[in-house]
Amino acid sequence: xxxxxxxxxxxxxxxxxxxxxxxxxxxxxxxxxxxxxxxxxxxxxxxxxxxxxxxxxxxxxxxxxxxxxxxxxxxxxxxxxxxxxxxxxxxxxxxxxxxxxxxxxxxxxxxxxxxxxxxxxxxxxxxxxxxxxxxxxxxxxxxxxxxxxxxxxxxxxx
Numbered sequence: 001x002x003x004x005x006x007x008x009x010x011x012x013x014x015x016x017x018x019x020x021x022x023x024x025x026x027x028x029x030x031x032x033x034x035x036x037x038x039x040x041x042x043x044x045x046x047x048x049x050x051x052x053x054x055x056x057x058x059x060x061x062x063x064x065x066x067x068x069x070x071x072x073x074x075x076x077x078x079x080x081x082x083x084x085x086x087x088x089x090x091x092x093x094x095x096x097x098x099x100x101x102x103x104x105x106x107x108x109x110x111x112x113x114x115x116x117x118x119x120x121x122x123x124x125x126x127x128x129x130x131x132x133x134x135x136x137x138x139x140x141x142x143x144x145x146x147x148x149x150x151x152x153x154x155x156x157x158x
Contacts, residue, residue, distance in 0.1 A: 001030075001032045001033070001046075001049055001050070001053070002032060002033035002034070002036075003032065003033070003034055003049075003067075004034070004035050005034050005035055005067065005068070006061075010083075010086070010090070013061075013090075014061055015061065015092045016060075016061035016062060016063050016090075016091055016092065017060065017061070017062050017063070017091055017092060017093045017094070017095055018062070018063040018064075018087055018088050018091035018093075018094045018095070018154075018158075019048065019062060019063065019064045019065075019094075019095050019097060020088070020094055020095065020096045020097070020145075020150075020151065020154040020155070020158075021044060021045065021048060021096070021097035021098075021145065022044060022099075022144055022145050022148060023042050023044060023045070023066060024042050024043055024044035024045075024099075025042070025043070026042065027043075028043050029041060029042055029043070029046075030042075030043065030046040032046070032049065034067065039067070041066060041067070042066065044097070044099055045064065045066055045067075047097075047099065047100050048097040051100070052095075062095075063087055063091065065080075065084065068080075069081070084150075084153070084154075085153050085154075085157045086157075088153070088154045088157040088158055089157040089158075091158065094154065094155070094157075094158035096145070096155075097145075098140065098143045098145050099143065099145070101140075102136075102139060104132055104135050104136035104139055105136050105139050105140050106136075107132065107133065107136050108133055108136025108137045108139070108140055109136075109140070111133060111136075
């Protein structure tokens with residue numbers, strides 16, 4: 001897997017998307033190519049990159065903290081962390097990656113996408129009788145992603 005890293009002035013950068021996700025455990029890690037150089041990413045980000053790539057979205061700008069912030073340069077990292085709210089605010093779209101879903105979670109997400117619950121009068125909306133949907137919803141809500149304090153800032157700024 002390969003990608004390129006480009007640097008822009010914050011005030012003149014092109015439109016981009018930002019990724020909100022959890023880093024997950026340090027191991028296992030995977031090697032990707034960034035500007036032709038080997039770069040290690042954690043499993044959860046690698047899973048996102050595998051899932052998100054396609055021949056149709058091969059050239060767009062995506063801001064991912066693990067790649068875009070030099071994690072080994074502590075002063076730079078601290079400086080960039082203070083700016084993260086701005087990065088999410090300026091993004092055209094903020095993608096949320098909850099990880100690879102189970103069958104129940106994927107079914108629940110598909111159901112959420114099918115029904116615009118907000119605009120359906122309660123008398124006309126009927127949730128399927130299966131408890132599997134409820135288990136799927138519960139599993140999504142229990143995802144470690146929602147335990148992160150950063151989620152509040154990222155979503156509030158999105």
